[in-house]
Amino acid sequence: MTGPTERTRALVTRELGVALELVAERGYREQGEGALAGEWLGAFAQPGLVLNKATAMRVELDGEDGTSVDEYGTARLAITRHEGERIAWRKDYGGPTKTFDYVGRRAHGVIAGYWYAPALRRFGGVFWLARADQLTEASATALRGKVRTWSWRRHALRALLVGMVAVPVLAPPLVAVPAVGSAWLALYALNRRREAMAVERREWERLLR
Numbered sequence: 001m002t003g004p005t006e007r008t009r010a011l012v013t014r015e016l017g018v019a020l021e022l023v024a025e026r027g028y029r030e031q032g033e034g035a036l037a038g039e040w041l042g043a044f045a046q047p048g049l050v051l052n053k054a055t056a057m058r059v060e061l062d063g064e065d066g067t068s069v070d071e072y073g074t075a076r077l078a079i080t081r082h083e084g085e086r087i088a089w090r091k092d093y094g095g096p097t098k099t100f101d102y103v104g105r106r107a108h109g110v111i112a113g114y115w116y117a118p119a120l121r122r123f124g125g126v127f128w129l130a131r132a133d134q135l136t137e138a139s140a141t142a143l144r145g146k147v148r149t150w151s152w153r154r155h156a157l158r159a160l161l162v163g164m165v166a167v168p169v170l171a172p173p174l175v176a177v178p179a180v181g182s183a184w185l186a187l188y189a190l191n192r193r194r195e196a197m198a199v200e201r202r203e204w205e206r207l208l209r
Helices: 004-016 137-146 152-170 173-208
Strands: 038-045 054-061 065-070 073-083 086-092 099-107 110-117 120-131
Touching (some): 004 173, 099 120
Antiparallel strands (some): 038 054, 086 099, 110 120
């Protein structure tokens, strides 16, 4: 694997702190590479500031749909395209603003690509998944251990957004002015991370267009 797939694996490894090792890379014969159905483990990367920069996920796929679990909860997956090595699915946590489209390429027991929110297309990132039987036992165990079903960071972000609106209105000037300044710095940092993630995502968009 070279190019965007390896780049995405390196990014996820760095941000998640888990070595993503495939059994084939240790000299073993790959098992079930051609099969889509089964357990897949990996992570998606996003332009996080308060949110995690990478979130571990566990995916179960079959011929037409599937499910996924990550720190944002359980989602239903509907495969919208599967032609050769190209695959795409819609991820639905429940609700019109809680759906995300994943577009990827499957090769050597790995699916990697990009994702975005249809309701806000500039919000997106990249992802990397491997069939559980293609991962070394240590990597599979580590990834399963990273999967969460709840995120305190998501609630912290909501509180921060409420504070960014309420503080300038309700707080006295001596408090409001520094708070507004901090908010602008946070937005600047988030925008820089969004731009960096957009570079990663565009690499995949060019490949999979």
